[in-house]
Amino acid sequence: DIQMTQSPSTLSASVGDRVTITCRASQSINTWLAWYQQKPGKAPKLLIYKASDLESGVPSRFSGSGSGTEFTLTISSLQSDDFATYYCQQYNRYHTFGPGTKVDIK
Amino acid sequence: QVQLVESGGGVVQPGRSLRLSCAASGFAFSSYAMHWVRQAPGKGLEWVAVKSYDETNTFYSDSVKGRFTVSRDNSKSMFILQMISLRAEDTAVYYCARGEYYGSGSADYFDFWGQGTLVTVSS
Numbered sequence: 001d002i003q004m005t006q007s008p009s010t011l012s013a014s015v016g017d018r019v020t021i022t023c024r025a026s027q028s029i030n031t032w033l034a035w036y037q038q039k040p041g042k043a044p045k046l047l048i049y050k051a052s053d054l055e056s057g058v059p060s061r062f063s064g065s066g067s068g069t070e071f072t073l074t075i076s077s078l079q080s081d082d083f084a085t086y087y088c089q090q091y092n093r094y095h096t097f098g099p100g101t102k103v104d105i106k
Numbered sequence: 107q108v109q110l111v112e113s114g115g116g117v118v119q120p121g122r123s124l125r126l127s128c129a130a131s132g133f134a135f136s137s138y139a140m141h142w143v144r145q146a147p148g149k150g151l152e153w154v155a156v157k158s159y160d161e162t163n164t165f166y167s168d169s170v171k172g173r174f175t176v177s178r179d180n181s182k183s184m185f186i187l188q189m190i191s192l193r194a195e196d197t198a199v200y201y202c203a204r205g206e207y208y209g210s211g212s213a214d215y216f217d218f219w220g221q222g223t224l225v226t227v228s229s
Contacts, residue, residue, distance in 0.1 A: 034215035036151075043201055043219035044151065055217065087151055091213045094165065095141070095153040 002026055002090050004098035012106040019075040021101045023088035028068045032092040035064055035073045038100075039084045047086075048073065078103070108132040108218045110202050115223030118192055128185040128202030128220055136160075136180035139205030139214055142187050144198035145222075154200070155187065156211035163211045170196075192227045199224050 003026040013019050023033065031051035036044035046055045048064040051071055061076040075082055083105055088098040114126040128140070142154040155166045155176045164176060175188040185202050199222040205214030 032213060036216075038151075043221055044216075045219075046215065046217050049215045049217075089151075089215060091215050094212060095156075095214065097151040097153065100150045 002029060002093060002096050004088055004090055004096050006086075006088060006098040006101050008101060009099065010102045010104065012104055013078050014106045015078055015080055017078045017106075019078050019082075019103060021073045021086055021088075021103075023066075023071045023073070023098050025069045025071075025090055025092075029090045029092035031067045032090060033064070033066070033071050034089045034091065035062075036087045036089065037082075037084045038087065044087065075103075108204065110204065110218060110220035112200060112202055112220045112223040115200065115225045117226045117228060119229050120193060120227055122192055123188070123190045124192060124225060126187040126189070126200055126202075126223060126225070128187075130183040130185065130202075130204075133204070133218075135178075135183035138207055139209030139211040140176075140178060140185045141203045141205050141211070141214065141216060142174075142176065142185075143201045143203050143216065143219075144196075145201070146195075146198045149198075152198075156205060156214070157185070158211040159208055165211055189225070192225075194227050197225060197227045 033051045035048040038044040052064045085100045085102045109131045111129045141156045157176045173191045177186045201222045202220045203216035204218040
């Protein structure tokens with residue numbers, strides 16, 4: 001089974017900050033990685049797929065990069081609507097989510 | 107617009123059964139793999155099961171294999187999760203999610219999600 005880890009588990013930031021979240025896979029997953037945003041009481045929302053492709057309608061301040069086993073999600077200038085929990089998910093073989101990174105207000 | 111609406115959640119005793127439904131609309135349901143993903147209270151996301159668009163492939167997580175069964179009715183745009191022998195650790199919000207177009211179900215990301223239905227397993 002492919003295991004996913006994320007760092008940090010919690011990130012405190014201010015509006016306007018550049019934010020980077022890291023996701024690592026236990027084995028190579030090429031670029032078969034997605035990122036989701038989830039707010040309390042809501043379903044997850046797809047942000048990025050295939051490591052760096054932005055889902056339609058997602059603001060361009062979100063970007064993804066990486067391949068193999070290490071990936072990053074970057075928010076170039078954090079907005080108030082971006083305080084949420086972020087999950088990575090591999091789909092190289094079946095489906096595994098990372099444990100999540102909570103972005104809260106500093 | 108794409109809509110996925112889950113129903114059927116509730117409180118159930120350990121060892122009992124429950125059936126969840128997901129009603130899909132706004133897209134060609136029969137052309138997409140469909141998944142169930144769950145989230146225990148205060149925890150992360152856990153993929154549960156998938157049925158390919160043409161029903162030829164079905165996959166389950168190890169934690170539910172042998173106890174949960176997924177099915178779909180493409181004529182009614184319905185996706186079903188039948189759960190038996192429920193355990194306390196099955197307590198979660200269950201989401202249905204859309205997978206890949208003409209997908210086999212073995213490797214998908216999820217572009218649309220329902221609002222979820224809460225299953226509580228407790229005596």
